[in-house]
Amino acid sequence: DAGVIQSPRHEVTEMGQEVTLRCKPISGHDYLFWYRQTMMRGLELLIYFNNNVPIDDSGMPEDRFSAKMPNASFSTLKIQPSEPRDSAVYFCASSLGFGGTDTQYFGPGTRLTVL
Amino acid sequence: AQSVTQLGSHVSVSEGALVLLRCNYSSSVPPYLFWYVQYPNQGLQLLLKYTSAATLVKGINGFEAEFKKSETSFHLTKPSAHMSDAAEYFCAVRIPGGNKLTFGTGTQLKVEL
Numbered sequence: 001d002a003g004v005i006q007s008p009r010h011e012v013t014e015m016g017q018e019v020t021l022r023c024k025p026i027s028g029h030d031y032l033f034w035y036r037q038t039m040m041r042g043l044e045l046l047i048y049f050n051n052n053v054p055i056d057d058s059g060m061p062e063d064r065f066s067a068k069m070p071n072a073s074f075s076t077l078k079i080q081p082s083e084p085r086d087s088a089v090y091f092c093a094s095s096l097g098f099g100g101t102d103t104q105y106f107g108p109g110t111r112l113t114v115l
Numbered sequence: 116a117q118s119v120t121q122l123g124s125h126v127s128v129s130e131g132a133l134v135l136l137r138c139n140y141s142s143s144v145p146p147y148l149f150w151y152v153q154y155p156n157q158g159l160q161l162l163l164k165y166t167s168a169a170t171l172v173k174g175i176n177g178f179e180a181e182f183k184k185s186e187t188s189f190h191l192t193k194p195s196a197h198m199s200d201a202a203e204y205f206c207a208v209r210i211p212g213g214n215k216l217t218f219g220t221g222t223q224l225k226v227e228l
Contacts, residue, residue, distance in 0.1 A: 004158070043159075043205065043218040091158055099214040101147050101166040106158030 004107035006092050012113045018080040021110045023092030024073055029105075031098045034067055034077050035091040037109070043091075049075065050098065082114045117142040119206045121219035129227050134178075134193040136222050138206035141187065148189040149207040149216070150180055159205060165189060176200070201226045 005024040013019055025032045033048040047057040052069045060067070064083070069075040079086055089111050093104040122137040140146055147166060151159040163174025170182045176199075180191045191204060206219040 042220045045215060093158075099209070100211065101164055103149075103161050103164065104159075104216060106151075106160070108156070108158045 004092055004094055004105055006090075006107035006110050008110060009108060010111045010113075012115065013082055014115050015083055016081045017114075018078065019082045019086075019112060019114075021077040021090050021092075021112070023075045023077070023107060025075070025092070025094030026105055027073065029094035029096055031095045031102075031104075032069060032075050033093040033095075033104060034075070035093065035106075037089045037091060038087075046077070048098070079112075082112075084114045087112055087114050117146055117208045117210050117213070117217055119148075119208045119217060119219040121204075121206050121222050123222055124220065125223045125225065127225040127227060128196045130198055131195050134191070134196045134200065134224065136191040136204050136206075136224065138180075138189045138191065138219060139187050140189060140206075140208050142208060142210055144210055145184065147209045147211065148180075148182060149209070150174065150178070150189075150191050151205045151207060151218075152176075153203045153205065153221075155202070162191070162204070196224075196226045198226050198228075200224060 007022045034046040037043045046059040047067045049069045067077045089109045091109045093106045095102045095104045118141045120139045149164045150162040152162050153159045163172045165182045173179045178193045203221045203223050205221045207216050209216050
């Protein structure tokens with residue numbers, strides 16, 4: 001398997017613009033996670049899905065953030081409108097299960113810069 | 116709630132020297148513990164995990180970690196550092212029956228000639 005695929009790898013945009021990050025999980029994995037990594041806050045879980053259904057979005061910082069998973073092989077994280085403080089690396093991860101000793105497999109991340 | 120503390124945000128060792136990265140956990144029950152590595156411009160990769168089967172866990176690339184309940188620790192070690200080990204290392208915890216993985220703040224390992 002190719003692993004978790006994320007696109008784009010880098011995104012530079014201006015404040016106020018809409019940003020869409022994309023993720024393709026590992027085939028057969030039932031769980032998908034979106035994380036944000038910053039120097040100040042470390043690695044934060046934003047939202048996770050089980051079988052394409054959002055289960056916990058308590059980590060989503062504001063209404064400007066939204067995530068969807070229309071099918072088992074694709075998810076998006078959208079920020080509208082974007083702000084400079086959204087600048088971070090966004091990771092997508094997937095796993096077979098969620099709990100116990102299940103391993104999460106991470107994608108390479110999208111480095112977002114909002115000017 | 117569970118948490119992990121990684122002592123030392125930056126650790127520097129000489130090539131060939133022992134690597135020791137510290138992780139202490141806080142949990143109301145014996146937890147599951149993980150070490151992940153992040154190479155520059157890449158995602159996190161699992162190094163090893165403690166699943167309560169054995170207290171000494173061996174992982175990839177020569178790394179190992181020992182679960183010590185009395186010290187609430189899960190330190191990561193490698194006998195001889197290699198230049199390719201330079202990366203950021205994250206300790207993470209999950210309680211049995213729980214689901215969320217809680218990450219530490221990370222330790223940046225630098226390996227010098």
